[in-house]
Amino acid sequence: MSALAGVVKKVGKILEDMATDLYELSVVTTTGSVKTIEINEKKDGTKKQVFDIEETGISAKTVIQIDGDIIVKVPVRDSDGNQMELDERMLQLHEENVKMAMENWKTIISTLVTVVKDLQDLI
Numbered sequence: 001m002s003a004l005a006g007v008v009k010k011v012g013k014i015l016e017d018m019a020t021d022l023y024e025l026s027v028v029t030t031t032g033s034v035k036t037i038e039i040n041e042k043k044d045g046t047k048k049q050v051f052d053i054e055e056t057g058i059s060a061k062t063v064i065q066i067d068g069d070i071i072v073k074v075p076v077r078d079s080d081g082n083q084m085e086l087d088e089r090m091l092q093l094h095e096e097n098v099k100m101a102m103e104n105w106k107t108i109i110s111t112l113v114t115v116v117k118d119l120q121d122l123i
Contacts, residue, residue: 011119018112025064027101029094030055059090062098064105 032053040048063071074091078084 008119015112015116018108022105022109022112023066025101025105026061027063027094027098028061029059029090029097031057031059031090059087060094062094064098064102 032055034051035054036049037052038050040050042048058073058075061071061073063069063073074086075084076086
């Protein structure tokens with residue numbers, strides 16, 4: 001197999017994987033609590049803490065499929081079946097996250113289409 005054929009095959013596989021991944025966009029906005037995950041001792045003997053956020057719940061989840069299906073999920077009951085109050089600020093944050101994710105998704109798809117057209121012209 002020539003070097004060019006090998007490159008074309010690899011690029012084809014990458015594009016196939018990207019197309020599969022791009023079928024569905026999922027955005028999940030979670031709640032959490034801060035926890036210490038690591039304490040590093042520095043060379044000077046002082047300690048540095050590294051923090052992370054441990055997820056404690058989901059405020060909202062949106063799934064958008066390339067065929068136009070949109071699924072929005074918000075929890076209205078907790079794991080014990082008790083009624084939950086919706087947090088308007090978290091829903092607003094989720095909406096902002098969805099908008100940003102859709103812009104990224106659009107950019108990736110546009111770039112993919114351009115690359116495929118350029119490859120088609122090249123071949």
